[in-house]
Amino acid sequence: MKxxxxxxxxxxxxxxxxxAFGLLLWFMPTPEGLKPEAWHLFxxxxxxxxxxxxxxxxxxxxxxxxxxxxxxxxTLSTKDAYSGFSQEFILLIIVAFLIARGVxxxxxGRRIAFMIIKRFGKSSLGLSYSxxxxxxxxxxxxxxxxxxxxxxxxxxxxxxxxxxxxVADGTRKKLGAYLMLSSMxxxxxxxxxxxxxxxxxxxxxxxxxxxxxxxxxxxxxxxAFVPVLVLxxxxxxxxxxxxxxxLKETPQAPQMAVESLAKMGKVSKNEWIMMAVFIGMVFLWVxxxxxxxxxxxxxxxxxGILMITKIFTLEDLAxxxxxxxxxxxxxxxxxxxxxLESLGFMAWVGGFISHAVEGYSWPVVYVLITxxxxxxxxxxxxxTAQMLALFSVFLGVAVKAGVPPEMMTYMLLFATxxxxxxxxxxxxxxxxxxxxxxxESSEIYKYGGIVTLVNTIVFLxxxxxxxxxxx
Numbered sequence: 001m002k003x004x005x006x007x008x009x010x011x012x013x014x015x016x017x018x019x020a021f022g023l024l025l026w027f028m029p030t031p032e033g034l035k036p037e038a039w040h041l042f043x044x045x046x047x048x049x050x051x052x053x054x055x056x057x058x059x060x061x062x063x064x065x066x067x068x069x070x071x072x073x074x075t076l077s078t079k080d081a082y083s084g085f086s087q088e089f090i091l092l093i094i095v096a097f098l099i100a101r102g103v104x105x106x107x108x109g110r111r112i113a114f115m116i117i118k119r120f121g122k123s124s125l126g127l128s129y130s131x132x133x134x135x136x137x138x139x140x141x142x143x144x145x146x147x148x149x150x151x152x153x154x155x156x157x158x159x160x161x162x163x164x165x166x167v168a169d170g171t172r173k174k175l176g177a178y179l180m181l182s183s184m185x186x187x188x189x190x191x192x193x194x195x196x197x198x199x200x201x202x203x204x205x206x207x208x209x210x211x212x213x214x215x216x217x218x219x220x221x222x223x224a225f226v227p228v229l230v231l232x233x234x235x236x237x238x239x240x241x242x243x244x245x246x247l248k249e250t251p252q253a254p255q256m257a258v259e260s261l262a263k264m265g266k267v268s269k270n271e272w273i274m275m276a277v278f279i280g281m282v283f284l285w286v287x288x289x290x291x292x293x294x295x296x297x298x299x300x301x302x303x304g305i306l307m308i309t310k311i312f313t314l315e316d317l318a319x320x321x322x323x324x325x326x327x328x329x330x331x332x333x334x335x336x337x338x339x340l341e342s343l344g345f346m347a348w349v350g351g352f353i354s355h356a357v358e359g360y361s362w363p364v365v366y367v368l369i370t371x372x373x374x375x376x377x378x379x380x381x382x383x384t385a386q387m388l389a390l391f392s393v394f395l396g397v398a399v400k401a402g403v404p405p406e407m408m409t410y411m412l413l414f415a416t417x418x419x420x421x422x423x424x425x426x427x428x429x430x431x432x433x434x435x436x437x438x439x440e441s442s443e444i445y446k447y448g449g450i451v452t453l454v455n456t457i458v459f460l461x462x463x464x465x466x467x468x469x470x471x
Contacts, residue, residue, distance in 0.1 A: 014056035022047030038343035040075045045336045052441045059441040063329040084335030088296040094327050095299040096150030102312040106274035109158030117257040124245045128236040132186030139190035139197040145429040147285045153432045167437035176438040178245035185235050185451045187429045191417040193228045195220040200384040204413045213409045223410050227463035243447045273309050277302045326435030333425045337381040350393040362402035369398045370411050374419040374456050381425045387416045406471050418455035421448035
């Protein structure tokens, strides 16, 4: 009882500290070059993020308080404040949550999980490597890392469930938390490896042409291959050390998986339906660019078929509280981030950094620009939004300072992907994992920050050396 009361008091102190920090920022004089609305929105946004980072508030509570503060103080209009709820890609994430339940309920997830355990299940580290390798294998055909997360998440969820690691009974850290975080980290690498693995990559390559830099599918993969390969080896192992699963060695697991598959028998009718829907969705997502299909509508179609066939029901929907919570907090943070950009805050930060690096040698500017670009992602809830807002500004500053244009171009485009795990909302691909219940937001900030640091160091060292050899 005493321990519980101490925890409550600590939370209250932290909440008061965050409130005081926010009020201090709010009443500070607005920096030159900024509108008061931009500075006030920054105070609200950064306070909400800090409240989550220090465990003062859950991300859901923090975000709804930030939204109400932005509207009630007149910082944002209601139209701007609620704009995140109309974003189609956020709906895609929510539908992916629901389809994941169908994968498990039908038994298909269990079967796939046992098949993976049969081949790689002697250790949790082996499972982590296999999940990331599968992501890298399919990623060239998926320009949406959000869609890939919707494919990977049900499999990882099933792996956790069938290894006895569940949210409901408090065993999330047995295996599920580690695999979820590993897959999130893997998405930052798969998106970096291929030009076609993330929607922002081709757009960035097109923007680079105005600086005389021409990027092809082959040149992108060649430049990215060595640092990504190094990180593929390092990241699962580092997470295994700093965020270890309770279940580490499972030498008996492959045989148990064989026996479990035998007990399951032939593929059931519901599994065949689920498999057909899943494969159909994947195919339509792959062809969405060529055929002009909306990915979210494809996901709704898949969910509708699962509901017609009773694989997913309204009763199942009633149990998916995480999906609704994720829809709310991510929509709010996305809208706040978008409005920070539209009010000129991001451009102001870019200009500040441009002025700060003047007079330094180009290697120093190269490092400072890269690190600044990574860290500024704390304020963005979209990788694409950050690239569109800051890529040309940062690249222009670097080129003016004498940084080789090709090196800086590749590094900024790669950083758009490898910085995505710095916050729970740093990529729409993160959100389905962050809302799974297996990971706390503070854990993603902490260990996602470690992964981002490792990614940045490897790209600035090994990645830079590799570029100097081949470019």
